[in-house]
Amino acid sequence: MTSQRLMYWSIRFYLVVFFIYLFTPLVIMSIATFNDSRFPTIWPWRETTWRWFGELANDTAMWEALLNSFIVGLGVLALAVPIGVSAGLFLSTYEGKGKNFYYSLMLSPLLTPGVIIGISTLIFWRNLGVSGGIGLTVIAQTTFISAYVMLMVLARLQRFDRTLERAAYSLGATHSQVVRRVLLPYLKPAIMTAAVIAFLQSFENYNTTLFVRGFDTTLTVYIATKVRTGLTPAVNALGLIMILVTVVLAVAYEVLRRREQNRKDAAV
Amino acid sequence: MIKQLTARFGRPMTLVVLLLLWFWLIVLVLLPQLIMIDYSFKPNLIPSQLGGPEDVYTLGNYQTLIGNDIHRTIFFKTIWSSILVTVLTLLVSYPVAYFLAQLATAKQVMLIALLLVIPYWINEILRTFSWYLILSFQGPLNALLLGLGLIDRPVRFLTGDGGVLIGMVYAYILFMVFPLYNAIESLDNNQVRAARNLGAGLLRIHWRIVIPHAKPGIATGCIMVFMLAAGSYAVPALLGSPGSRWFTQIIYNWFFEGGDWNMGAAYAFVLLILCIGFIAAVMKVFRIGLGDIGK
Numbered sequence: 001m002t003s004q005r006l007m008y009w010s011i012r013f014y015l016v017v018f019f020i021y022l023f024t025p026l027v028i029m030s031i032a033t034f035n036d037s038r039f040p041t042i043w044p045w046r047e048t049t050w051r052w053f054g055e056l057a058n059d060t061a062m063w064e065a066l067l068n069s070f071i072v073g074l075g076v077l078a079l080a081v082p083i084g085v086s087a088g089l090f091l092s093t094y095e096g097k098g099k100n101f102y103y104s105l106m107l108s109p110l111l112t113p114g115v116i117i118g119i120s121t122l123i124f125w126r127n128l129g130v131s132g133g134i135g136l137t138v139i140a141q142t143t144f145i146s147a148y149v150m151l152m153v154l155a156r157l158q159r160f161d162r163t164l165e166r167a168a169y170s171l172g173a174t175h176s177q178v179v180r181r182v183l184l185p186y187l188k189p190a191i192m193t194a195a196v197i198a199f200l201q202s203f204e205n206y207n208t209t210l211f212v213r214g215f216d217t218t219l220t221v222y223i224a225t226k227v228r229t230g231l232t233p234a235v236n237a238l239g240l241i242m243i244l245v246t247v248v249l250a251v252a253y254e255v256l257r258r259r260e261q262n263r264k265d266a267a268v
Numbered sequence: 269m270i271k272q273l274t275a276r277f278g279r280p281m282t283l284v285v286l287l288l289l290w291f292w293l294i295v296l297v298l299l300p301q302l303i304m305i306d307y308s309f310k311p312n313l314i315p316s317q318l319g320g321p322e323d324v325y326t327l328g329n330y331q332t333l334i335g336n337d338i339h340r341t342i343f344f345k346t347i348w349s350s351i352l353v354t355v356l357t358l359l360v361s362y363p364v365a366y367f368l369a370q371l372a373t374a375k376q377v378m379l380i381a382l383l384l385v386i387p388y389w390i391n392e393i394l395r396t397f398s399w400y401l402i403l404s405f406q407g408p409l410n411a412l413l414l415g416l417g418l419i420d421r422p423v424r425f426l427t428g429d430g431g432v433l434i435g436m437v438y439a440y441i442l443f444m445v446f447p448l449y450n451a452i453e454s455l456d457n458n459q460v461r462a463a464r465n466l467g468a469g470l471l472r473i474h475w476r477i478v479i480p481h482a483k484p485g486i487a488t489g490c491i492m493v494f495m496l497a498a499g500s501y502a503v504p505a506l507l508g509s510p511g512s513r514w515f516t517q518i519i520y521n522w523f524f525e526g527g528d529w530n531m532g533a534a535y536a537f538v539l540l541i542l543c544i545g546f547i548a549a550v551m552k553v554f555r556i557g558l559g560d561i562g563k
Contacts, residue, residue, distance in 0.1 A: 003470070011363060011371065015363075015380075023387065025395060025438070026390070028402055041404070043406070043407070083289070086284070090285055093272055093273055094273065096272075098269070100558070104558050105297065105298070106293065111491065112543070113499020115499050116499065116539060120536075124300035127303060143297060175276075175277055179281055204392060206393055206501065207499065207500070207516075210520070211523065220392075227393070239397065250386055
């Protein structure tokens with residue numbers, strides 16, 4: 001029993017160390033926002049200040065980059081969600097020799113380094129006369145983000161009871177009715193989650209975007225440029241805001257999910 | 269195929285599904301890769317020379333890579349460091365995944381999963397940037413170590429590969445923890461208990477029962493982390509020094525500083541082959557198929 005106790009405590013100790021490792025960087029980055037020092041640091045502490053938020057708010061290039069990130073994110077949503085859903089529906093319907101091949105091909109963008117997706121997209125579209133920019137960024141990101149959507153849709157479809165469809169048909173429903181009234185409502189949670197993930201993936205993408213962005217700058221690219229040239233705690237202020245937005249969204253999502261769960265439990 | 273689809277969705281919907289699917293797989297996935305490979309076997313020509321006598325297939329771009337000592341060294345260093353990152357990430361993630369999958373209560377799983385995901389919703393650049401702050405010459409880590417009397421003078425963490433390794437392990441933990449968790453979760457806890465009752469020690473239980481069961485998860489995690497590490501641009505660019513360049517940085521320079529896209533395409537293709545080779549090796553070692561990945 002003692003060895004089990006030892007294991008119990010050592011794994012807890014390890015988890016504490018692990019989460020310190022995970023969160024220390026974020027905490028230090030956040031604290032450094034309030035230090036009145038030109039280079040972001042928490043040591044030595046000069047003066048506590050809010051001025052970096054002001055500098056950030058006055059940074060027009062940042063706002064432009066943020067807008068670009070939103071446009072790209074929405075563009076990717078509009079393309080990757082329909083593609084991913086189609087791919088999921090296709091895989092859950094088609095049975096035959098080629099299925100494994102299709103699945104591997106759909107998975108391949110996730111196993112390809114992001115820089116290569118960016119490079120191949122850049123070269124291919126230049127041959128067609130399209131050069132780098134927001135549009136090409138949407139195309140390049142869609143290439144691999146569709147695969148995430150496909151996986152999430154497929155995971156839900158695998159638990160789908162096809163007798164529901166057959167029941168609808170025997171009650172005289174048309175194909176489009178079955179899709180609209182049975183299949184899509186069933187897929188809705190997966191599609192919503194996939195949409196959120198797709199947007200986040202797009203928003204934070206760097207490696208692929210770097211090659212296809214042309215002269216346009218997304219927020220991630222902007223931050224990276226800032227870190228390497230002209231780093232001030234205004235970057236930390238931006239980081240802190242993103243952390244807060246993330247935490248608020250994560251908690252809100254969790255609360256909503258639980259409420260939904262309770263509602264369902266109550267209905268049963 | 270079309271029959272199965274129309275039987276389920278009707279004709280118009282089938283058409284939409286197939287058009288979207290084929291647009292994705294052909295125009296976005298396959299053709300760009302093929303054109304990139306085609307590009308890599310051609311010399312870098314000005315537009316007026318295209319279609320001329322010099323516009324022929326050649327291995328010249330690849331010979332440059334083989335002939336250039338610096339590029340070759342960086343290529344092998346990238347492989348070695350990415351393997352190191354993969355192994356370190358596996359070691360760091362395994363206990364967490366095991367705890368989540370076998371020991372934690374449902375509430376703990378929820379909480380830990382949330383804690384794990386939060387840092388990953390924040391941009392890779394920002395996460396890497398925070399390590400840059402910690403590891404910088406006058407940063408808090410040096411201040412702490414000096415204060416504790418563990419070192420006499422500040423350490424230059426950001427010279428050499430140390431910073432890059434720390435930053436990468438940090439950046440890719442999640443891609444290891446979740447596949448491991450998925451695989452270990454399906455292990456019947458009675459097996460562990462039976463082994464313990466029969467007198468197996470902790471290491472033996474993991475080596476003989478948990479790890480063999482978790483093989484698909486370990487393989488998926490390793491493939492993802494290796495691919496991300498070898499293909500990373502942000503982490504080495506932010507945490508590396510001129511002495512610790514990454515292969516992706518050379519590729520980037522061919523495109524946007526050297527202006528030689530054909531050379532860049534060749535280097536990119538070599539990187540792609542490296543990743544495919546790694547995937548094939550892992551699948552062979554762990555005896556799993558491509559269908560096990562992504563589950």
